[in-house]
Amino acid sequence: MGYATRSRILEKLAIFQQRNHKTTMPENPNQPKEYDAVLGGDSQPPSNAVVLGGLEGVKRRFASTVESQRILALNDALNYGESGLDLVIQALQDESGGVKWAAYSLLLTKTETKVSIALEKFNPYQFFECLRTFKGHSSDIYCVAIAPDGKTIVSGSLDRTIKVRDLVTGESLHTLHGHSSDIYSVVIAPDGKTIVSCSYDSTIKVWDLVTGESLRTLAGHSLSVYSVAIAPDGKTIVSGSADYTIKVWDLVTGESLRTLAGHSSYVVSVAIALDGKTIVSGSYDKTIKVWNIVTGECLCTLAGHSDDVRSVAIAPDGKTIISGSSDKTIKVRDIHRGKLRTIQGHSDDVRSVAIAPDSKTIVSGSRDNTIKVWDIVTGECKCTLQGHSGAVHSVAITPDGKTIVSGSWDTAIKVWGIR
Structure with missing residues (x-):
């Protein structure tokens, strides 16, 4: 991925992180939220909407072969509580260097014990x-x-x-x-x-x-x-x-x-x-x-x-x-x-x-x-x-x-x- 493209993605991640900071853990991680695209009706979904299907929709996008889509899906995963956080932690072991780095950057803002343990084992310098x-x-x-x-x-x-x-x-x-x-x-x-x-x-x-x-x-x-x-x-x-x-x-x-x-x-x-x-x-x-x-x-x-x-x-x-x-x-x-x-x-x-x-x-x-x-x-x-x-x-x-x-x-x- 080019430097400019990565920069745009990371800028979007930063915007999403601000939104996530104010978001409480949902009771049902698979239930669509206000930031999901919902079929039906006349209103248009927001441009940064998550694909219909809650966390399962995020997982489907994360399975994409397009690195930029996978990175954006990771950020959306943080809207779905522990299950979403686990997906981001697992992404530290991904085959894609870009995905690994995106997961690492997202987790740096988290304070959960399991995040700290995962970051201790992660080596960001492998991507330098x-x-x-x-x-x-x-x-x-x-x-x-x-x-x-x-x-x-x-x-x-x-x-x-x-x-x-x-x-x-x-x-x-x-x-x-x-x-x-x-x-x-x-x-x-x-x-x-x-x-x-x-x-x-x-x-x-x-x-x-x-x-x-x-x-x-x-x-x-x-x-x-x-x-x-x-x-x-x-x-x-x-x-x-x-x-x-x-x-x-x-x-x-x-x-x-x-x-x-x-x-x-x-x-x-x-x-x-x-x-x-x-x-x-x-x-x-x-x-x-x-x-x-x-x-x-x-x-x-x-x-x-x-x-x-x-x-x-x-x-x-x-x-x-x-x-x-x-x-x-x-x-x-x-x-x-x-x-x-x-x-x-x-x-x-x-x-x-x-x-x-x-x-x-x-x-x-x-x-x-x-x-x-x-x-x-x-x-x-x-x-x-x-x-x-x-x-x-x-x-x-x-x-x-x-x-x-x-x-x-x-x-x-x-x-x-x-x-």
């Missing part, structure tokens, strides 16, 4: 595919970030530029020039108005996302800056550098607030917990360190990787640290107890890890040119996304968890999701 590919950078893409509204992508490249694009259309909104060398990391402030970038030129730059204007340059590291993160309050920046240090900055003034020292090699990844109090850093010294952002105290050092730690992320629940390494593994740890679990599956360096908003899903990008989606608890690989012809150096997930964006050494940005 490459929706769009964006070109424009002339060299390797090292970093991508998604704005909080889920509508804008920012990317940084070894071509020394930052590009701002519309996520859906791919339209180039701005190209930012100012760094004098490779750009390793970009992040977007929680208000969606500010970009922060860092570079091999040892500087950090702050930009206006809307206008593309360079607002200020932060200098203080003595060597390349590999990673930046912004605190949830939007007031603080944290950076990791080849000078083995982490610096904490005031975003507005550009003032360096403190320097955290303790790693014995390059600090290539930093992340800030949603509480705004905790920093996690990953280093070429094969360790992860947890820091107090206010005092600068190192709270603990986590070992376990046998090679460089390339990427770290903190789950939205604030309890879990994820790390990706050149040892080809992903490690999952409890931030308080340090309990360790190892996930294996990539055949080369894991260059980037991200955690979905539900805190249950990991997305990883690797030098093996693939993106993998994992269950954070079981370590099961839910799907492998293939399409890049170079190392996937950066992955990001939209705030609604429904779209993945990747940046690669093949100079392409790819958007992955359900067509």
Whole structure:
């Protein structure tokens, strides 16, 4: 089914869902209701009417060979109580990917226990595919970030530029020039108005996302800056550098607030917990360190990787640290107890890890040119996304968890999701 057709169907589903929200369970699921088409009389049935026959009529339409009709029949099934709900749950096992996805989308609004159980077993990522590919950078893409509204992508490249694009259309909104060398990391402030970038030129730059204007340059590291993160309050920046240090900055003034020292090699990844109090850093010294952002105290050092730690992320629940390494593994740890679990599956360096908003899903990008989606608890690989012809150096997930964006050494940005 084409994207436009699917969109129209889903729009109609949304209208139906609003109606369903106000509909009480009928006593007899097979008895025609006010939204059914009834034979006889002079009045015309409503355009969105269910075929005569109540739930049995819905089941007949669901048996159609036309996918769009089957999807619309599923939504109508929700008008018929438990029996209709059971039909939608059963549709999660349908042979049609479109029908499965429609059933999944409808059930997300339901709170019944049996729905929760069914959704726990369902893997929506099995339907992910490459929706769009964006070109424009002339060299390797090292970093991508998604704005909080889920509508804008920012990317940084070894071509020394930052590009701002519309996520859906791919339209180039701005190209930012100012760094004098490779750009390793970009992040977007929680208000969606500010970009922060860092570079091999040892500087950090702050930009206006809307206008593309360079607002200020932060200098203080003595060597390349590999990673930046912004605190949830939007007031603080944290950076990791080849000078083995982490610096904490005031975003507005550009003032360096403190320097955290303790790693014995390059600090290539930093992340800030949603509480705004905790920093996690990953280093070429094969360790992860947890820091107090206010005092600068190192709270603990986590070992376990046998090679460089390339990427770290903190789950939205604030309890879990994820790390990706050149040892080809992903490690999952409890931030308080340090309990360790190892996930294996990539055949080369894991260059980037991200955690979905539900805190249950990991997305990883690797030098093996693939993106993998994992269950954070079981370590099961839910799907492998293939399409890049170079190392996937950066992955990001939209705030609604429904779209993945990747940046690669093949100079392409790819958007992955359900067509």
